[in-house]
Amino acid sequence: MEYAVTTDRLTRVFGNFTAVDQLTLQIKPGEIYGFLGPNGSGKTTAIRMLCGILEPTSGTATVLGYDLSGETEQIKRRIGYMSQKFSLYDDLTAAENLGFYAGLYNIPRRERKSRVQEMLDMAGLTGREDELVAHLSGGWKQRLALGCAIISRPAIVFLDEPTSGVSPTSRRRFFNIISRLASEGTTVMVTTHFMDEAEYCNKIAFISSGRLMAVDTPDNLKQNVLAGCLVELDLPNAMDQLENIEQLPYVKECSVHGLLLHVLLEDESNLGLLEEYTGVPAKPITPSLEDVFIALANKN
């Protein structure tokens, strides 16, 4: 199998609104594939289609070699999915939640216990397995939800904003688990709004308004997406200047990063003009993923 996932002009329309527009992409086995895009850009919709729980309006896709039209049950048996709101049963304990999903995936009875234990270890929940999920805090719930999604040892997991609402330490811990999964051969497709998480990905696909804007490695995206020259300005009144600078003919983009302004120039030769206008030195920088994100989002 060359690709874990392929889609060909996959489209989903709600009423007269196109949520996913002719999405064509390939995911290699064992990749961590980041799915980035602004709110409402169609990430969840695309993942739901790939999981076989939402009918595409048009286009085709295969997941693990199975066709999305007609082979969704085969697909469901082999994938893991963690939905955007990690949805566990609050009135069950951690171990009961895992046991429940072990049952749903038809894991043989004698294997269930060891599988549940394995997931508890992975989630760092050993010793708290009998606590009600309602009493667990965000980070624990999140790792438990991941445990439920991968207890069947799926060949691919779809994680829809798995780290929203949890602390940086929990997020770090979570991505360590994901990296380990990927190194063991599991394909991971993950959506996120955190750029540091995007850095963990082997590949990033960026979508906006349902359309695929760019796919590449994080490094390549940083190098190639921004045509022009990105500079950093340390202005005392950055916020007031933002609009004025945006108006300059040779400025393509301008955005605030903390106390600094990032300005994308048409060309390196505009550097002097900008310094002259602002009166402070303009320092060329390599763009961050965030710069790339904003540039791509604004393109649409």
Added chain:
Amino acid sequence: MRRDRMTLGLIFMLPLVQLLLFGYAIQTEVKHIPTVVFDQSLSVESRDLLDAFGASGYFDMTYAASSYTEVNQMIDSGAAKVGIIFPPDFARVIQRGESGQVQVIVDASDNMVANQAMAVANSIGLLQSQKVLLQSKQFKGPPYDIRVRPWYNPDGITAFYMVPAILGIIVTMTMVIMTSMGIVRERERGTLEQLIVTPIKSYELMIGKIVPYIALGYLQITVALLVGVLIFHVPIRGSLLELYLLTLFFITASLGLGILISNIAKSQMQAFQMSFFVMLPSILLSGFMFPREAMPKVIYYLSTIIPLTYYLDIIRGIVLKGIGFPYLVGQVVSLLVFSVVLLTLSILKFKKKIA
């Protein structure tokens, strides 16, 4: 709230539909009570009295029986609510100037119909006797001696016919509200989405959702029956086993209704409102509070699409009348049809897809 069309609609529809429905449905005066006649005398005298019964408008002489057993069967099955029996010597006794006895059997498992039928039968007897007495002086006592015999609940104890009916209402209400809200809650919380990406089959998922509720329904019935028997001394004349078996179809029909509502409702709140909207007619039209015999035709037909209507026949029949399945085939089949249609619809609609 302004955006929640469904809620808004329900708020307007609730008083409109329900009041209209009940304004028409609630008639406590029962006319046209189905009556079976076993006339062994076949005389002018018996026919005169029967004419008076018929002319009152309260009794419809629907069936003519040719034996006591037949009368029993008619009343057991609920086909007739009243039986009028003339003895063979009725005419001869009256011609001799003595009182001719007429037996009027009334199905008292339905209190309101029974009370009315008994009162009307007695007054017809008195009235007709007086008419005869005015024409002839030969009688020592009243010529017509009407002996009313309430069956099944001879003392007219309210609890006897209310407890089984309330049990039915509690069960259907719990089932409809719990399933509809439960499924909508799972959808709201996202656990349903998490469930449908697993390889579980649609029907397995349905069974998984339904079976616990069935168990719950049985638990409720057991508690309610225990209270009925231990505290209100309701007699259980028929087979308890049969009652439990036949209750299954009522529970599944109620669950089907609940699942159907969960398919339409967008929030738990809406699910609750819709359940309420559906339950109110059940309570008022099923014959629980008001006799169905008294309802206008349209509303009477409406009451035939309410599962509780059939279950009331079943539970009152088994508990109070002591009858069994052979008399309740029609009701059981109706509930079965409800269950099959509602559950099939919901399984078909529930395709393991969202949106």
